[in-house]
Amino acid sequence: MGAYSDTICALVTPPGVGGLAVVRLSGPDALVIADRCFRGKQPLQGVPTHTIHYGRFLRGEELVDMVTASVFRAPRSYTGEDTVEFGCHGSMVVADEIVAALIEAGARLAEPGEFTRRAFLNGKLDLTQVEAVADLIYATSVPGARLAARQLVGGLTQRLRHLREQLLQAAALLELELDFAEEDLEFVPREVLLHQLSQGEAMCRRLAESYRAAQVLRSGFFVGLVGYPNAGKSSLFNALLQRQRAIVSPLPGTTRDYLEESLYLDGIPVRLIDTAGVREAADTIELQGIALAQEAIRQCNVLLLINDATCGVEHSQPLLEELQQRFPQMLIACVQNKVDLLPEVPLRSVPLNGAVPTFWVSALRGDGLEELRCWLSAQARQSAETGVDVLINARQAYALMQSAEAIAAARQALLQNLPGEFVAAELRRAVETVSELTGDTWREDVLNAIFERFCIGK
Numbered sequence: 001m002g003a004y005s006d007t008i009c010a011l012v013t014p015p016g017v018g019g020l021a022v023v024r025l026s027g028p029d030a031l032v033i034a035d036r037c038f039r040g041k042q043p044l045q046g047v048p049t050h051t052i053h054y055g056r057f058l059r060g061e062e063l064v065d066m067v068t069a070s071v072f073r074a075p076r077s078y079t080g081e082d083t084v085e086f087g088c089h090g091s092m093v094v095a096d097e098i099v100a101a102l103i104e105a106g107a108r109l110a111e112p113g114e115f116t117r118r119a120f121l122n123g124k125l126d127l128t129q130v131e132a133v134a135d136l137i138y139a140t141s142v143p144g145a146r147l148a149a150r151q152l153v154g155g156l157t158q159r160l161r162h163l164r165e166q167l168l169q170a171a172a173l174l175e176l177e178l179d180f181a182e183e184d185l186e187f188v189p190r191e192v193l194l195h196q197l198s199q200g201e202a203m204c205r206r207l208a209e210s211y212r213a214a215q216v217l218r219s220g221f222f223v224g225l226v227g228y229p230n231a232g233k234s235s236l237f238n239a240l241l242q243r244q245r246a247i248v249s250p251l252p253g254t255t256r257d258y259l260e261e262s263l264y265l266d267g268i269p270v271r272l273i274d275t276a277g278v279r280e281a282a283d284t285i286e287l288q289g290i291a292l293a294q295e296a297i298r299q300c301n302v303l304l305l306i307n308d309a310t311c312g313v314e315h316s317q318p319l320l321e322e323l324q325q326r327f328p329q330m331l332i333a334c335v336q337n338k339v340d341l342l343p344e345v346p347l348r349s350v351p352l353n354g355a356v357p358t359f360w361v362s363a364l365r366g367d368g369l370e371e372l373r374c375w376l377s378a379q380a381r382q383s384a385e386t387g388v389d390v391l392i393n394a395r396q397a398y399a400l401m402q403s404a405e406a407i408a409a410a411r412q413a414l415l416q417n418l419p420g421e422f423v424a425a426e427l428r429r430a431v432e433t434v435s436e437l438t439g440d441t442w443r444e445d446v447l448n449a450i451f452e453r454f455c456i457g458k
């Protein structure tokens, strides 16, 4: 085992001051190099795997720190190689010296993501697990982190491997039939194969479609605040964030471009976007602002159309219609603001437009905000949960769609009663796309793109 001949090291805990810092050393010479620097009761080369040893860490003759050395022998380590992890006091000076001493003793500094890359190449993790490691490190939501953790266990890969096995087996049997062409044997009942293929195709499509929901878990649920000038968008923005982030003023046109801030609702990150009031743009700066905001609005999961109720509940109707036309897929809710100025709160059953959820609030006083927050949180949760049990990323979604297409082509060939070798060829193509997903076959550029997300020490 071990595709690499050199031994690498790096700080694996975050840089900065902490209670503890860990420096990992991994590679064929890990134990030899460790023994050049570490003085415990006995040389680490002689100790069993999965044991921890206390001792002095030396750089030359100088004592750097009292440390623990955790020994993991190949293949039972994160990388699959011999590994020693030094736990030292959490000072950057100490950690840096330990890394420097290990380099002087024959190791080299690890590249970003190199520990994980080695884990992948040594078969400790498959590609979707590698991506799950990155997702887990960068997780911004609790459910997102849970899904990433589950993926780390290999749930997605198991399903894909199963599919790949089915496709491979079917292809092999079809090819075998060709050898017995005269006898007119059928090793693969066509009905069974058709059923398997449509199930496999459906699974790939379903997984690919869960990408949008995974995106919510990964980067947040985007909520855009739009409306005419002075409607109270920035006031509502601040009220939802519970801090004075955007400038509020009685002058229309206060917000010139757009602002984006995060809040958490039920553990899901919600990205709030405050935009410039929509009107006949007076100057070019504002025009640019509106154009920028439009791009931001396009990314949103929900739009809240804020209406100044003192101007009449129907005041924003033209804007609503325009938004509905421009973003036909978008979920839009209407927020009737400034209810504190109304002589009486209008009946809740009088929405701006029958189909649009409507909220009556006062951004200034806080009326109705809890209800709005609950609704947003429910929407965020719903869109994050629809059928997601794995965290599909953009690369996987694309590869899954390609796999679905390839399987569909094989199914078509079968339905058209094409000769077995055609069907088998299509199946083999499908096997290839599925294999790229799990990393059973991989390309260097795909790997590089994945590991770019990692930092040194991961």
Ligand SMILES: Nc1nc2c(ncn2[C@@H]2O[C@H](COP(=O)(O)OP(=O)(O)OP(=O)(O)O)[C@@H](O)[C@H]2O)c(=O)[nH]1
Pocket (backbone or CB within 6 Å): 227, 228, 229, 230, 231, 232, 233, 234, 235, 236, 247, 248, 249, 250, 251, 252, 253, 254, 255, 256, 275, 276, 277, 278, 337, 338, 339, 340, 341, 361, 362, 363, 364, 365
């Ligand atoms: N009485 C009352 N006044 C409000 C309420 N919400 C906002 N306002 C006032 O309305 C004015 C405009 O508020 P902003 O939040 O700046 O409105 P905006 O939609 O962001 O305006 P632009 O950025 O100019 O498009 C300010 O004077 C606010 O204090 C409310 O619920 N009740």
Ligand SMILES: [Mg+2]
Pocket (backbone or CB within 6 Å): 233, 234, 235, 246, 247, 248, 254, 255, 275, 276, 277
């Ligand atoms: Mg504003």
